[in-house]
Amino acid sequence: MTVFERLAGFSHRHRWTALIVWVVVLAALWAGASAAGDRYRQDHSLPGTESQRALELLTEHGSDQAGDSLEIVLHDAGGLERTEVRERVEAMLAEVAELPLVAQVRTPYEDGTAALSADGTVGYATVVLQVRSEQMAVADTQHLYDTASAAAGDGLRVELGGEAARALAESDGGGAEGAGIMAALVILVFMFGTVIAAGLPVITAVFAVGSTMAVIVLASHWFTIADYTPYVMMLVGLGVGIDYALLVFARFRSELVAGAGPEEASRRALDAAGRTVFFAGCTVILALLGLVALGLGSLQGMALGVALTVLVTMLASLTLLPALLAIFGARFARQFPARAARR
Known part of the structure; x- marks a missing residue:
């Protein structure tokens, strides 16, 4: 039995525990983030360039031009x-x-x-x-x-x-992200035929992105994170989260149609699609961490934030989604009956 099958079995047996843990973590992180507030700031430094050396020289001699x-x-x-x-x-x-x-x-x-x-x-x-x-x-x-x-x-x-005052006039966003989630939900409903089946990939992505957003708000007090980082994280996180969860769920449905029970279908889905999610996630994370090597101020914070989003999204697809599949497994077995039962 592979690691992914064991993980699926563990999540299936402890389905409610896994779900409660994710809910508690999400609530605790946002409670801390709401209390601490964010401290986003940008760093447009360009190490090794003449303009950066000129700015450092002005700062060293206490010139007012070092600040805006x-x-x-x-x-x-x-x-x-x-x-x-x-x-x-x-x-x-x-x-x-x-x-x-x-x-x-x-x-x-x-x-x-x-x-x-x-x-x-x-x-x-x-x-x-x-x-x-x-x-x-x-x-x-x-x-x-x-x-x-x-x-x-x-x-x-x-x-x-x-x-600096322009940041006060910027909108917090949210409308575009909400419209994107609704559009994805509508498309998934047409694909799977039910709201519950379509909602699981969206729920998984929202949990992953929500948890990571709270972590970034707290991390902004210690690391240089630009104020545009959350928007990039939501864009990447929702897209990757729905994609990864959809891979697992589509394989789960295929196994149910092939005649497997809910638990066996979850094991097979995670053993096959879970491997794809794991290696795809690791590839994206390594690619994003490559941006850190460039040493471009705020770009490093954005790269780390998005890499963390992909990591948490991958973990949610491998732990939270199997727990949700276990909770709704019996219903899915009725919605997607085996081919043999229909003949």
Whole structure:
């Protein structure tokens, strides 16, 4: 008996335990990720290039150009006296200057107030950062924006501009991924004829991608992971997850039609299709890890994140899916009767 057959037998015997473990792991990881929050940041460094050496030289000599800047833009609709506007702006800029990753706050006036237009309705100030925009975590940018926005109200508006501020306006996505899952589910329903049979590959992929996403959120506090990494992970994870689970389930259904019982069909499916999933997953992981050798900042974090997604997806296809097949095995045996029974 091969390793894959033993794994299928173990998952079949301990079907509920396997399912509960996956649910608990997913819930625990997301509880920790929700409490910790993410700290995505980008690193566009290009080791060995002249531009990278120039940037390192500027940083070494403490040049302000080593970091980027943000602009605080103010607009007063006329609801406040100019003196009150001045007081609010001065207090706000003093707080912003004390924030982490802020090198200094520049204003055209020597008294530290933001530059105001002739009618006193528009003003601005430049916040010089200690880091590049791509290295500025979204949480830090949000904190800066919240501090600046404290001066708003009574007709006074405060907005943030600059490269780092763009991340605050980006949507969290989710619509495209949801549409993709629904499209895959519809196609699988046409293939297998039932929602339950079509849903198992999707459920397996969602569990795998969801668990890995939570791990990446936590890992972003210790490793440089770009903010676009989760989108790439979802794209690859859902596609690979449904593909791997579909290979196993299609073979499982073929074995049922050939006359095997649910447990025997699961063993044969994992022994044949499980091998394909294992070697295909290992090949993809090795290929992704090859990107790490390039040494390109955020690309390393993305490669590791996607490789981890494929690894967890492969594990889910070899452990969670056989457990689900065991739970619904009797129903599938009725839905896909053996050929001999139909003759």
